[in-house]
Amino acid sequence: MDVYQEALRYLESQHVPVVVEAETEALEEDVFQEEAVSCLLSPLLPESLDFPDTPTLCSPKEMLERRLVVLKGILETEEVYLRELETLLMPMKALRASAGTSQPVLSGRQVQTVFYQVPEIRDMHQSFYSGLKARLTEPGPEQDGEMNYAGFNLVVGDLFLKMVNQFGLYGGFIGNYVEAVEVVRKCTHSDPRFRTLAQSMMSSNGSSKTRTKYTFEALLYKPLDRVTKTTLVLHDLLKTTPEEHGDYTFLQEALRLSRSFLSGVNESSQCKREVMLSHSMRRKLMRDGFVVDASEGERSLRHLFLYTDLLLCTRNKPATRGKQEQYRFCWYLPLAGLKLRWVADQERSPDAHLRLHAIRTKMHLLCQQLRQHANRSRALAFAARSRKKLEQMELTLLTHSPVYTLELHSPSGKSHTLLLSSLYELEEWREVIDKLTKDDIETVPPDLLTLTSACVKLRMTQQPPLHSTHAEEDEKSLCGTLSVAVHSACGLQQPASLYVCVEVDGYEFYDKQAQTHSSVHSLNPHWDQELCFQVDGAQDLRVLCVSQSDGQDDTVLGKASLKLDSKVLNKRWRRRTLHLGQVEVTLSLKYCPHPLQLSSATAQQQPVFCVPIETLSRHEGVLVPHVVRCCVEEVERRGLDEVGIYRVSGTTSDIGTLKNAFNSSLREAVTRLRSADVNVVSGVLKLYFRELPEPLLPTKMFHSLARTLEIQDMNCRLVSMLSLLQSCPEPNRHTFLYLLHHLQRVSKMQDVNKMSLMNLATVFGPSLLRHPGLGHDGPTMDISREVVVQVQVVFCYLQCNNLPEAQTSLPHDTDAEDETTHV
Template identity: 75%
Template sequence: MSTSPPDLREVFWVMDVYREAVDYLESQHVAAEADIMEEDVFQEEAVSSFLATMNIESIDLPDTPLFSAEEMLEKRLVVIKGILESEELYLAELDTLLMPMKALRASAGTSQPVLSNQQIQTIFYQVPELRDVHRSFYSDLKARLDTHYQDELSEESGKRCFELEVGDLFLRLVNHIGLYGGFIENYEKAVEVVKKCTNSDPRFRTLAESMMSTNGTDKARTKYTFEALLYKPLDRVTKTTLVLGDLLKTTPAEHRDYAALQEALRLSRSFLSGVNESSQSKRDVTLSHDMRRQLMRDGFVVDSSEGHRSLRHLFLYTDLLLCTRFKHATRGKQDQYRFSWYLPLAGLKLCWVAEQERAPDMNVRLHSIRTKMHLLRQQLKQHSRASRGLVFTARNKKKLEELELMLFTHSPLYRLELFSSSGKSHTLLFSSLYELEEWRENIYKLTSGTIETVPPDLLTLTGACVKLRMTQQPPLHSLSSGNDRDSLCGTLTVAIHSASGLQQPAGVYVCVEVDGYEYYDRQAQTHSSVHSLNPHWDQELSFQVDGAQSMRLVCVSQRNGEDDAVLGKTTVKLESKTLSERWRRQTLRLGQVDLAISLKYSPHPLEPPSSAVQQLPLFGVHIEKVAQQEGVLVPHVVRCCVEEVERRGMLEVGIYRISGTSSDINVLKAAFNSNLREAVSRLRNAEVNSVSGVLKLYLRELPEPLIPAELFQSLAENLNIPDENSRQASMLSLLQSCPHTNRNTFLYLMHHLQRVADMQDVNKMTLLNLATVFGPSLLRPPVAGLNGPSLDISHEVVVQVQVVLCYLQCNNLPEAQTSLPRDADAEEETTHM
């Protein structure tokens, strides 16, 4: 049968499935029929038919091994024996392929040659060298096994089994794997010569269609075509990688072969990856400007369609996005993909948004999943060293993987919306803003230039995903091989200070993500700063971490009327040896932005995850409690309102005197009591008089005023000091006795009101006007009978206004400290990412 040369990538994939099926039958003692003609099993029709029958509706996680070290060694011996038998069969096939070479070379010198010397060289290129390498490997492996079986009946048979070493043989074999590179490079030429000569010369056709080989211990005779024999080395190079993986799985980590087998597998996979890449560059569709379709990125995402969330494997090519449904290989089967949808990159528009919060029922569901995950891990820790708990441990690991997969599917809050020029659209969901931005960046780079889309063969493209993919598993922590001993467990606190380097003023927030087990929230964001070239937050974000090894930061700009834009991102490695309970300050480079942060870490056992705790209310709460909760000296509600007024209210006539709408003020108050970031977002769009009204309301509702009541009488007496300098000095001295939070918040507010008064020619707000507005909120007399004689109401107001006015008139008013000191004497570390 004449067919076009098969695509190497598809050939590798289909033959892997075929070979694994044969191996499975052999392991079940199902004998293959002798004297069977091996036809061209890699025909395109066979490939299409096989792909069309794939059924991939769900994802299965890999089975967890249930074997003890002794059982692994027994299975390892079975694997080695199977490899030896397979090598014997392969050598017989190579000998059959080389059998006519000598006769063909002899005829090349006659007047009627069957093949020319050049054609012979093309057909048999590198085959003799491959046979010699495998013959040497087979001989050495057989000798090792024979020696082992001779000692099998001794009392130390278990020890002998453990001492059987073959890793050096596989490493030596793989070091010669480069021979296959030349064979593969020449393969299509060789097939073309065979086909051409089969069609043109009856002598060669007879030879090419009736080559016989004696295989196996039963000496069964098998008939091959020349093309089928030429394919055998292609099959073998992929088979080598597979059997190395099987051998490594059955080799205990403490075995002396383990390191050598690991290196052999790495080299084999690296070679195969290079072959695939080379094959891809040859067969790919040519796009505009001589660009070829190549895989640029792949990974697992959540696809949202009609309210349903589904785990999908996404592939980004140079000209299109391919979304597939994935099913991991069960035992004895091949990983499989089924087409879901694709979008051309030409004309593709992207938009990302962050949902403010999840539905209450979803939060309950996620909390239930996290609690179960935490309990399972605790049980796994308890049974990890118990010999009787192997099956129990395996089952719990499987359950943990399934629960983490559910969390991965249902926890995302970020949406990446894709809009095609043809009108089609799809929505992808991400738990990580950092990962979403990586996908967006990769897609944007490809769509920013002129690009042409050649309609793909979706069946072939989907089928090739097994070989092309760079990501094997969903990003589940339970599947990672990281060392928990080097990870963080306890409380990690991140203080986000300020940023510099912006090209234009913007409202900016910072998103912080940590990795590890997902029993606790792993992501938090600062509030949005006021529009500025140098935004600052001094906001603390606290994480309960378990298994954390890295932290990712994303700096995002919010511009009125436009989509949020990521200014930069970076990753920070978390090492317990470099972190402590003292703050450690550093500056990170995130794209165009330099971000100043501090870190501290307190290791301790963690409590089970609790349900999502809502933010404690801010209004009507003692200011020290609010500041302690936020890790600052001036509460964010005060700073955010002040910054917003200074951004767009300094020229507003009657600012702080003219009240905003009470309904708007109440809405902002409720927002601050529940979600700081949402509150700041609302603040930017509210009437500026409502913003000033929120600040006045917060100060008015404090259980205790900023200036403690016990100072009222002393301050009133100091107003009678005739010398202005002495009076101000005494007033400032009294202010020093206030609690840190009260004093710094008061000073922060005073400096702000001084700046407002500087614009009194426009806003009509003098220092006296401002003192009159704020005096009753900032200073209150003591309750009658507790701290001195009571005053009449008229004298109270006079004292309140005059005290605040006195502070506003100070030219040497100390600067306010907005955040807690964080090891100011420590050397600042600058990290460029």
């Protein structure tokens, strides 16, 4: 059990500030040493990246408070360890007695081999536990009216020194361990009686009534696991003990002896062989990669190793002169019972956004300089220095830009939070971890020293995924604007609200992922939403389809990866159909190569309200603005049977809040839309049309439409009105038709919602059509007559039974026939 992490979590629960202190001397043989310098993202100076050199020191009182918490954590883990040793020793007497019978389970020699030095190790730790418990439970004297902390006067260093001086017992256990395991494995396979015993050893969990089931081999591994953690325990205790404390000298000597013992263990010892798990399979490395570990409010780049039965988090110590590359242990979690929870992208703070933009700006300028000097002589030294700086800055971005969170929760209460910059990568980790946890493989506690040391050879991912490290001038990679129009999805077994996440690779100058808004609850969701990426060196496109449920975590329904080739993509749209598991997503791609300029750090979404509809439609790449479609879909989803829909007003403040959301973030607006009062949704739609600078039906058409009302024959009047509609700009015409079809569907429920065509025309007429005013050709008109014309024009259009269908998006399939990709 990781005592240090347990202590930190306890301090957090008690609201005690935790500070990681720098160690003055780093000992290479200590694989458990914690990082001394926190890599916090800080503001950039013009010429360099600044990071804090040392953490803030805590007061002596706070240090002693932490020391007491660490000691209590040690006591708790000692109690657990003693229960495990007692469980291991429980069958020893019975096995020894049976050895003298005619049908022994184990021979006398085998019993001696299996339990060699275990009773002595149990007695040693029992003595240590009793002494430590007695001293921790002694009441502290009162002083100056305040209870004196026990940690101020508590001396326990002699107990630790006494225990470490008996570590020779562990030396004998380690030397005998391989032979003991061989006996257990052999007898487990050959004797059903021993197999029953070896696979169902139970240990109580202290005060709780629950019991834990172990295999014999797992319990036999416990002493080997425990001795390798002694250095960590002593190291953490020494860090929280002031130099003037009476324990300091004792603990320093105990730490030296424990490190000496560990370094004396022969690295080629057979006890460091692979571990056989209870399902007759060996522990294997299944996946590894670089992730960001979020702990204590800090972010650190870590190398994560996923084995058959556990997750191991390490940090890499690069090779130095005369010393090989090493991995240092951070933490591990067994997969048995591990629960995963991933959180969708989190918004960065404005301060973090500006800092990241400053790094991206420097990277962009550095890349431009490298390209300018690429063909010059005597530029090798400059290129080498520049590439090294580029790698360092990209490494900083890799650490501080991820926004996707993967939470890991162990049944033991331990939890860790990982951050990833790619939802696709997060889903890959989640899929393989889920599969392994479902296999229900029992965890044999690892020899952390051996397992961590083996990472250098076992790893499959050698370096962090830095584009600048392996980037080459590839004529197939993309540099310019990549547009992805996400159209629709089908194949759902039941209605759902979906959004599509699109990711690209390449340099980190620009945001590399974007998402559509969430669709309405439907079997055939559609978006017709265009996502644009500024890319430099992009070669891969990743697409994920995600389901959203109220009050539940998002679920990835499927994913796919596409190779991007500049020779195939061009300035015309190319339509693709992707099969992502059960879901089929249709999208179109278009690529425009051009030199890149870095975007502004303060770039925001273009406003939606009070903007000409042609401008907004061009910006969104659609014919019907998203605000209109989203509001209409939401009203049709839950407002068609609402009495007085469009006539009853929503709360003004709520309408204003939703309007501001549409002006700042479409995804946020749609999320708010799903839970807003339906009259607020209808109010936002009316407000959008009312605030258009130019009405949806242009003012120049007002007098022409007014004259059509004089045509007596209804069919002739409608033909004339539809002919006038064809002269409207495309976004105006298709948005108007889209709204008319919607209002006709609303009126079909007039028996319930009490909204007839005339009622709807009365509500929308003044917003959709306006008199051009003074200074324009045509007769003047008083306000009452103007309202009559507005209402009658819309009413006539609503009475038309053969309205043309509205086209919501621009045609994106002007190129060759569809391509289908199965994933």
